[in-house]
Amino acid sequence: MNTLFATLRVDERDDRVVVTLNRPEARNAISGRMISELHRVCDLLEDQPRLLLLTGEGGVFAGGADIAELLRRGRDEALQGINSRLFERVRRLPMPTLAAVDGWALGGGAELAYACDLRMASPQAVFGNPEPGLGILAAAGACWRLSELVGESVAKQVLLAGRNLEAADALAVGLVIDVVPAAELLTQAHALLDRMARSSATALRLTKLVVDSPGAHPVADDLAQAVLFEGTDKKERMTRFLERKRSQT
Template sequence: MTHATASATLVATEVIGRMAVLTIDRPEVRNALNRQVLSEIEAALEEFEGREDIGVVVFTGAGEKSFVAGADISQLAGYTLQDGLQARMQRLYDRVQDYGKPTIAAVNGYALGGGNELAMSCDIRIASVNARFGLPETNLGILPGAGGTQRLSRLVGVGRAQEMILTGRIIDADEALRIGLVTNVVPAEDLMDTVAVTADSILAKGPLAVRLARLVVRNGIETDQRTGLLLERLAQSLLYASDEKAEGAAAFLEKRPARFGKSMTGTETERKEHV
């Protein structure tokens, strides 16, 4: 059974099982990001944050050609020093990265500039074979200012990040997979089913374990290894004392699926029923 929320003007939202899907819906301009799109993404994230029936949030783009092709250049042309200091898109993507629920980017086409930066702010990136990635901002006399200079280097290494940013080169899905920018590449027709399977796999795990693992990985990479190991130790100590650990261990010993409350509610079956 599928439950849908009211579609926004430029960002359509749908809840399938415990998976919420945000679709940037401006295919006529390759799903370019403007102020209204950013506002609607912010509103959707605010709504989903407090909903216990939602466990995973997915970002994708409308149509078959683009995930998000970047910022709306018609608005970009009017940006000022104050817009740069406000850094609205960068702050929004920081929120995506630190979101309380796991996030997946279903990259179904061009992910350029702000689109690539949105994908990189998600926990997992799954791409269709026709996906293309790039940070071509230097062509416009600017730099990737929504996290691109920082997240790309952390994902693929400083050397590759410098080359992509300085040249503005666009890479295909196979290269993105090879350098670690995405985690999986699948045929276009299998993209959302693969995303649903991935979401189901996450939702079947202990929700507190998932949340703490994300926190430790994200914050540990920003510090030295010794401090990261301390974060890991403290998070594990919390889990050792949790009901979630007791259930997981009991389920393993009793050779049955763990019952982590609502986390066992699937998305894949409901999506197939919807289709």
């Protein structure tokens, strides 16, 4: 367990890093200090690519950004993209990322979850972007990322009409991969990461890179596949597959 963080619990393992947003007294509101500490997590994962599991302490994922801090920010801070730069960095991490969401994921908390590759929820999970009620917009990715995840109509219901997506709604529109009891959320999240960890790490990295690449997909496919075709991992995995198939006949 990494004890060098004040607003996070960071558990580094061989194949994954587990990060718990840990400001339960503030519903895990995303403060400037938490942003800085999450950048340090990104440093770790860019230096040594591993899967990321992101969750929240105390039955809440993140109730939003720290409103007291937002109140003090002006034009210059907005132009710095304090939250949006971090969330885009999370989006671009080399290996797959999973948000395990229990309870509220609102405002910046929802946008952080949207930035992950996958989301799993408890029945108590609620996603929402109430920023216009505070006189601002969801400027850390939701205005364009949510449309990509759930389609324009649902995104506008959330961003303009103030609709919250409860767990069943989020599952129905494909925002989350599964809804599981809160007591089993982390266990099931780790099981999903275990399944991914059994795949080739290089293949996962290149697949994510191709999926996230804008345009020119045939060329990106070919280049990524060429790298994998020359790797020992592909030869060993395919050889084991054929040997198992022969043994079953």
